[in-house]
Amino acid sequence: MAELANQFGARLKHLRTEARRAAGQQVITQVELAKSAKISLATLRDVEQGRYLPNWAIVIDLAAALGVDCTAFQIAPAPVESTCRGRPAKGKVAKRTK
Numbered sequence: 001m002a003e004l005a006n007q008f009g010a011r012l013k014h015l016r017t018e019a020r021r022a023a024g025q026q027v028i029t030q031v032e033l034a035k036s037a038k039i040s041l042a043t044l045r046d047v048e049q050g051r052y053l054p055n056w057a058i059v060i061d062l063a064a065a066l067g068v069d070c071t072a073f074q075i076a077p078a079p080v081e082s083t084c085r086g087r088p089a090k091g092k093v094a095k096r097t098k
Helices: 002-016 018-022 030-037 041-048 056-066 070-074
Strands: none
Touching: 002 018, 002 041, 002 056, 002 070, 030 041, 030 056, 041 056, 056 070
């Protein structure tokens, strides 16, 4: 069940961000999506992070808010390269030149 929740959450986040960006649409924030789907922000965050597998009513509301069919959640999300800032991996540190 935890694996299914993780997969659903990853797909939801992908639909909310990357898929919309690729289609030239504005990315929806978690706050906007929660309001549009009439669910709490905490619930949306738990779903995206794989801590909660939503019931069918929430799936329908999320799909409607995103403008997709419920079957859109069945497709596995494409891997996304991380663009997070942070410490580089070991061995990938640029050498300083004087």
